[in-house]
Amino acid sequence: MSSKLDNCSVVMAHPDDEVLWASSVLSSAAKIILCFGDSSKPRIGHARRLAMKDFPLNTLEFLDLTEARVSNRARWPNPQPSSAGLKISRRMYDLYNRAEQAYETNFSRLCSEFSVRLSGVDDVITHNPWGEYGHEEHVQVFKAVVHAQAKLGYRIWVTNYVSERSLQLMLSQADQIGQSTEPMKTDTHLSKELKQLYERCGCWTWPQRHIWPSYEMYYELAPEKRSPRWVSTLNFVGKEGKLRPADAALALKDG
Template sequence: MQSYDDVITSKGFLSDLKALNKTIAQSLTKAGLPVIINGNVCYSDKDEDFNKGTLSSLMEPKRKALVAMAQRSRCFVEVGIAGGHAVLLALHANPDLKAIGIDLAVQAKPSWPRVDIFVPAATEWLLKRFPDRFSFVKQDAIDGLREVASAPAFGPVDMIHLDGGKLNRMDELAAIWPALAERGYLMQGDYKNGNVRASTRAMIQCGLAREVPEEDLPPMRHRTFKVVEIGPSVLAQSVRLQDFRGKRVLLCTAHQDDELLFAGGLLSKIARKAQVHVTCFFRPMKGRADSDTRIAAMQRLCAEVGVSCTQYPFAVEAPYRRLRRYIAQDDTDGAAPVSLLRPLESHGLYPTLLETAISTLRLYEPDIVITHNPVGEYGHLEHIFLHRTMMEAARRANITTLLTFGAGQEHRAGLSVTYDTRRKKRLFKHYRPQWDGLKMYDFALDPERFVREPLFPT
């Protein structure tokens, strides 16, 4: 691995830097404009005739951080590519790195340098110089990131530089999240801006990001930037069992027995350490052998464990359309991605269910919410329905920590909870003899898993 000094003084980088700067300068001169561009990792903002000057000493910490990130990454996405200097430096720091630049290339304010002139010139030069390692998306930040996420040209993204607008950084992270590698780096440009600082704090609070361990790395923070680690593995590792101590925990289930099947062991472990409330949204289905006993069974179980509970009166049955007209899966094992045949918002129960979920979250003000997962554990449509509802409710209520049951999503990392299986087994007595989950579900006494979902506040 080359040192920063080796990269920045290499003949290859200096030759390409000179050629890129010449291209930018010629494009501006040809348009009858002064040679001025936005500030970047190499030059100060609006530094006239930057191409005749030296690299900015103020930006050296950012250049060092960028080189360190690039040398540990495979796919780099930059929002606000401007003159392309960060991409050029990153590609020279790591010959295996590939990069995608996103820029609208529109002069939004008269005071801005003429990005509409020099951005196209710079990106055209980069495309010719690195035809197999660079691509360009001429879009605004969010639409461009969504385009990249929908079809990642160079594989999972593990390095991001957000250096465009300052108001929507959380939305930008949300747009690229589906394309992220398990772990990567996010460099927040313009870190001295209050909105950028606030968005970084929110990312960390929501578990989407964490501070970068600085072992063997240059400083990852300066007044001009901050680097954090991001990705699904970062999110998965952000919750530990000890984090439940002293917290308000709200467990939201579709049916009576779900609290036992998916979280009975966890409830037993945290009941004395946290303030726990169980909320069941759907009443028992009519015509079952245990239709008249399930609510009382849940209440007895919660009382024995030492948590409070509430039963809501909703039911996903007539006069509403069947959920299978709204939700579909590609297979029947519960692990396939879910697709919507119709917007869930058009389901007759959804508006009431959503408002109730939001009101419940605002009433209990939980630190941690636990509910069903995106695939409904084993493909249960009502579980999926409640999951989608709770996710939207959590966003609207500004919940930062939402966990889903791990059953059916074993491919995702999460919190694994071991417990006294004998105690959980005894809890099934409350539902017997009408219902025996131990015989029906082979996972009933497995270690319980909980996966933290990415929440991007609205």
């Protein structure tokens, strides 16, 4: 098992995702790429841009793409994968299916950006195939990182967070997961600093009373699909963003 991922690149969908899901590696990362700015929430794009100007690490690259407004639009409770992330349900008011078109356009843009920005990189940490708690754009960023890997050849490591909603999606994607790192301590000082920055700028999107787990782990994306016969520990995102360690990878048992 690998215990350190020094000099890796961290690729996350939204400002604050990096500190929620990968605080343990941020200070040693060679590059931190955050993808989305404007969203359906008024003024959050401006708030995110303000936060990015004051980001305390000089390894940041902010793409400032516009979100596709597809949050909670996958076919829950049984989401289906698509080439751009997850299949998006149509809504009556979206007669021309603009959200799905924007989602597919963003996937193409992300693939193009990553094919340049991740050139020469050895290790990339990104969202897991189930998007932590099932966020459609988290899954999309993961898919775009995988797409660029075919050209660039880096190793992909994914986060170890899951929620009740994303549990079945996680189980269906578990054959992509390979070896894990040793547990890595979350960075409590940097987490507090970044949370305060996002709160001050008005773009902290998670519960105000969020408490980080003591440790995180990362799983290497397996080069080929494998039988999910592994036992490990996931950090479970419960109600109101509270976290608790899950038991034995939430029903994935050896044998």
